[in-house]
Amino acid sequence: MKRLILALLTASSLTAQAAKPEKGFTQIFDGKSFTGWEGDTKKTFRIVDGAIAGGNLKERVPRNEFLSTKRHYTNFVLRLEFKLLGGAKANAGIQIRTERIPNHHEVRGYQADMGDGWWGSLYDESRRRKVLAKADPKLIEKILKRDEWNDYEIRCEGKRIRLFINGKPTVDYTEPQDEIPLHGIIAVQIHGGPPSEAWYRNIRIKELP
Numbered sequence: 001m002k003r004l005i006l007a008l009l010t011a012s013s014l015t016a017q018a019a020k021p022e023k024g025f026t027q028i029f030d031g032k033s034f035t036g037w038e039g040d041t042k043k044t045f046r047i048v049d050g051a052i053a054g055g056n057l058k059e060r061v062p063r064n065e066f067l068s069t070k071r072h073y074t075n076f077v078l079r080l081e082f083k084l085l086g087g088a089k090a091n092a093g094i095q096i097r098t099e100r101i102p103n104h105h106e107v108r109g110y111q112a113d114m115g116d117g118w119w120g121s122l123y124d125e126s127r128r129r130k131v132l133a134k135a136d137p138k139l140i141e142k143i144l145k146r147d148e149w150n151d152y153e154i155r156c157e158g159k160r161i162r163l164f165i166n167g168k169p170t171v172d173y174t175e176p177q178d179e180i181p182l183h184g185i186i187a188v189q190i191h192g193g194p195p196s197e198a199w200y201r202n203i204r205i206k207e208l209p
Contacts, residue, residue: 022204025079028069028186029203039067040105044190051201054190057086061192066095066107068187073097075208078154078186084114085147086196091115094200095125095187096154096161109184112154112163114198115191119144120163120170133171135163143168149201157208158182 031050034041044065045054055061073096084090091114098109108126113119120135143166144150153164159175159182175182186205190198 022079022206024206025077025204026206027202027204028071029201031201034067036070037067038070039187040065041067048199051081051199052188052203054092054188054198054200055086055196057195057197059195061190061194061196063105063192064189065105065192066100066187066189068095068098068100068107068185070185072183072185073156073205073207074183075157076155077206077208078152078156078203079205080152080203081149081201082114082152083147083149083199084196085199086194088116089194090196090198091118091191091193092196092198093118093123093125093189093191094152094154095185095189096156097182097184098125098187099181099184101126107185107187109181110161111189112152120165122161122163122171122173133173135165135170139168139170140165149199156182 028036039045045052045067052067054065084092093111093113095107096110098107100107106126111123111125113121113123119140121131122133123131151166155162161173163170188200
């Protein structure tokens, strides 16, 4: 009984912490519905305990899938909590300044990456298809809490994009190509591959001038 009470108090504390307002930030996922978002909510993405969960640990993920905002954003600070389950081959990420490819399940744009060998790096999904800025693996080993909740912060200001995991900067990238759009949707990904789950919660944004 004591354990149950302690668990309930802990869950209540975490919920209160997640709901604590931050000056200038707006929640873009309400924890209860997919209002304002679009993607495969029948098979791939579901809502569990106030979080978005993509994929599952019982069967392969057939292909890359993305749950995206309907709104576009330009300059902003995006903060969210994430965890990735499924072992060394699990992979996911957070898309920013991205667009959906018409009549296709893929998107193209910047991705704040997740997964072994990719954590904290900035990737260009389905466009240049390469790592634009790579995080230091030694830093990642120090700051990442595997299979647990972590914090991701993404700052987009003009051509500059900065990524932070658990408060530590992982990349600082300035876009050299003028033709690359500096606006787009935000999306969360589960990568095609072995059984795995990508979890996201407490997704909030502060738009900048």
